[in-house]
């Protein structure tokens with residue numbers, strides 16, 4: 124009786140741990156760009172430039188342009204950007220504080236970028252992947268949606284501040300709109316908002332509300348497509364084309380080029396690091 128009583132909860136507890144183990148093994152490689160550069164060209168391109176890989180699958184007469192050349196850094200630039208995200212004695216990358224109101228947010232002189240998205244879109248996982256070269260930084264990744272209820276501020280050395288915003292949609296905190304709207308409208312050093320969309324399901328109703336908010340406040344924002352490892356190529360391409368059409372025709376402030384990423388395979392993560400280093404003024408890549 125006792126043994127049976129113990130077995131069930133233990134089994135349940137072990138499940139997420141086993142899943143975490145799988146993810147950790149998958150992530151134990153390709154975190155650094157040097158590892159990516161050692162891959163055969165085709166595989167390297169897929170990891171470093173996932174959008175280019177998708178573009179190659181389009182027929183030449185396709186009317187949709189994926190704008191792959193809008194931000195097209197050299198491999199050298201991507202390597203250089205990595206130093207911004209690498210924790211060293213001189214480059215301290217750390218969690219600073221959390222806030223539920225803008226007037227409680229740390230007052231920092233550095234440029235700032237923020238990440239917003241629906242609960243469960245993969246925001247914490249993405250931030251964790253971006254910070255994988257600073258393993259001391261604790262970014263909590265939850266199995267349950269609605270985990271992030273505060274704005275979490277991370278300092279990236281002398282370079283910039285990264286803000287993890289609470290997830291919207293299911294189980295969003297009640298004061299979410301107030302908190303996020305005020306932040307987006309009033310944060311003076313906010314350089315760019317990264318709006319995450321789940322590539323498996325595309326733009327949902329709640330995503331449209333966030334997009335509407337960015338448009339209304341005339342914010343420069345970037346759409347990041349998460350979990351690209353989860354879909355077949357065909358499905359992913361279909362979603363990307365739909366989202367690209369939306370960005371081209373329905374938005375003003377959105378950066379024309381999409382950023383597809385996977386926090387499991389690290390696909391697109393290095394390019395995103397390089398983009399962030401650029402827009403925070405810490406690297407100069409041609410074309411930006």
Ligand code: GDP
Pocket residue numbers: 240241242243244245246247248249264265266267268269270271290349350351352353384385386387388
């Ligand atoms: P958040 O609520 O937006 O912070 O989402 P999480 O980062 O906690 O991720 C939600 C779920 O999606 C978790 O089960 C993650 O393991 C999973 N997930 C996040 N990113 C990826 C990804 O790139 N690929 C896959 N396959 N799963 C992911």
